[in-house]
Amino acid sequence: MKIHIRTMCGFFFLLCMMLTANVFAADNISVLKIDTLVMEKGVENYSLTVKAFVKNHGPSDEITINVVAVDLNGYELQNSTLTGPVDQGKTRVLVGVVKVPKTVYDEIVRWEWKK
Numbered sequence: 001m002k003i004h005i006r007t008m009c010g011f012f013f014l015l016c017m018m019l020t021a022n023v024f025a026a027d028n029i030s031v032l033k034i035d036t037l038v039m040e041k042g043v044e045n046y047s048l049t050v051k052a053f054v055k056n057h058g059p060s061d062e063i064t065i066n067v068v069a070v071d072l073n074g075y076e077l078q079n080s081t082l083t084g085p086v087d088q089g090k091t092r093v094l095v096g097v098v099k100v101p102k103t104v105y106d107e108i109v110r111w112e113w114k115k
Contacts, residue, residue: 028058031113034067038105039097048106050096052113058084065094069108075114077104079114 032053040047050068063086069078082094100108 017019022097026057028060029063029065030055030057031065032066033112034113036111042102045101048098048100048105050080050098050111052082052084052094053091054082054086054094055091056088059088061085063089063094066114067105067111068114069100069111071107072109076114077108 007036014036023050032055035051037049037051038046039049044066052065055067056063062083064081067080068076071075071077076082078100080098080100082096084092086092086094097114
């Protein structure tokens with residue numbers, strides 16, 4: 001039983017450390033622009049390509065960002081996680097694909113970087 005408790009405590013400690021490192025890593029990057037493109041219009045769902053232009057100011061090469069679609073009132077309607085390598089001092093486009101219900105797509109007014 002003690003081994004299980006120690007293992008769980010170790011797991012939570014590592015999880016907290018990873019989340020803290022991710023917060024500090026957000027200070028080393030900037031998102032210059034977010035674009036979307038409708039790839040497929042279905043009857044009920046749309047398939048979107050989400051592109052974020054990311055600049056890396058820090059030493060980390062592997063970048064992960066979250067972008068969210070918001071409505072007119074600022075409510076988050078949809079999210080997407082984009083990852084990829086970005087060399088230090090360089091700008092690169094990170095791309096992801098997300099399926100969005102048509103009713104939700106009609107309410108989206110912009111996409112934002114969620115730090």
